[in-house]
Amino acid sequence: MTTPKIIVLDDDPTGSQTVHSCLLLMQWDVETLRLGLQDDISIFFVLTNTRALSPDNAVKRTREVCQNLKSALAQENINDFLVVSRSDSTLRGHYPLETDVIAEELGSFDAHFLVPAFFEGGRITRDSVHYIVSDGVETPVHETEFAKDSVFGYSYSYLPDYVEEKTQGKIKANEVQRFTLADIRQGIKDRLRQLNNNQCVAVDGETQSDLDQFASDVLAVAQEGKQFLFRSAASILTSLAQLGKQPIPAEEMGKYDATPNPGVVLVGSHVKKSTAQLYALLEEETVTGVEVDVKQLRDDPNNRDKLLTAILQDIKTAYENEQTPVIYTSREELQFETTQARLDFGVEVSSFLMDIVRRLPKNISFLISKGGITSNDVLSDGLQLQSARLLGQILPGCSLVRTPETHPQFPSLPVVLFPGNVGDNQGLVTVYRRLNKHHG
The missing domain is CATH 3.40.980.20 (Four-carbon acid sugar kinase, nucleotide binding domain)
Incomplete structure (x- = not known):
């Protein structure tokens, strides 16, 4: 199975923290984006730094990146790609603004997956509840200092409720599909094939192998022509890019x-x-x-x-x-x-x-x-x-x-x-x- 090009729009420069050997692009003119698309490594990052911007400027910048990306993809004749909107594993960032703009500019996605699990930082998702694990203690993320962030605060750790709050009710909690650990471990290809119309899906993950399995099913179904978008922290990128160990320990x-x-x-x-x-x-x-x-x-x-x-x-x-x-x-x-x-x-x-x-x-x-x-x-x-x-x-x-x-x-x-x-x-x-x- 060929790996599609994985294009990561990173809202601060730390999302590449689970992969290696790839390019990080600090600019997003068409020529620079083509460098990323031509690179031998399947994944590359565009550092948009939108988390530091006001909502209006974040929208403007994301739109500019996506429009240039469209030209770069056409010039390189690449049709097989996945887009990841990489953000904070503690749920702070411009969601759904960024994924909405990406969907408007880059075509009709069948689903966008929320995958905030980030194992290196002690963030896991179980039964659609996102936790921070510190010294062996699991705390639902809405009970931590991150949820009180003066710019990106929120009230829920249960992802469907988080989505309803952040989309101001445009997506209701009961409309969010849930991929639980049990679902992922028994295989989700059939469910992936049913998704359409940029359906929002909350994805569990307790270990890297959970995300490996999820990614493997996603990549298989994407080969059949389904278009998927991700709003995620860094750990899913390891599973999508499949790069193996880094050159120097x-x-x-x-x-x-x-x-x-x-x-x-x-x-x-x-x-x-x-x-x-x-x-x-x-x-x-x-x-x-x-x-x-x-x-x-x-x-x-x-x-x-x-x-x-x-x-x-x-x-x-x-x-x-x-x-x-x-x-x-x-x-x-x-x-x-x-x-x-x-x-x-x-x-x-x-x-x-x-x-x-x-x-x-x-x-x-x-x-x-x-x-x-x-x-x-x-x-x-x-x-x-x-x-x-x-x-x-x-x-x-x-x-x-x-x-x-x-x-x-x-x-x-x-x-x-x-x-x-x-x-x-x-x-x-x-x-x-x-x-x-x-x-x-």
């Missing part, structure tokens, strides 16, 4: 270091887990913390250049002392009068961090970027990449990519994309040690 990824010098760590995410990981990393003897006080940015925008100069000086001093600078935003959660003001300030902070990235010492050996949106901005804005090759995972759920050897400032630089909510408290320390081992 996680523990040995220090082999990719660009130079024998120290690297740099950038921590933008401020969820609890990121903060715990940051504090653990700051205990390491070979690192120096460099705090970016975001309150100063908010309260005194005119002081921006002065703040930037001071931080760059701290980084230079640490680096000259053979220390790895750990640049992190202050941990206090600031309050804003409106959601838009909060989003706008997020863009402001990110643009400040990217000014830092562009001015880092040229001969650093690696860059670790903590936080989904931060990582996206590092690739597309800080490093200004058109594409990067994903080498694999340095920790479950954490991708290592490398800049092209032709990069004007940081050639062949390994960059770790470390999502905010992934890894245990020692996660950042583990990744740092794997890349920094040449310093003893």
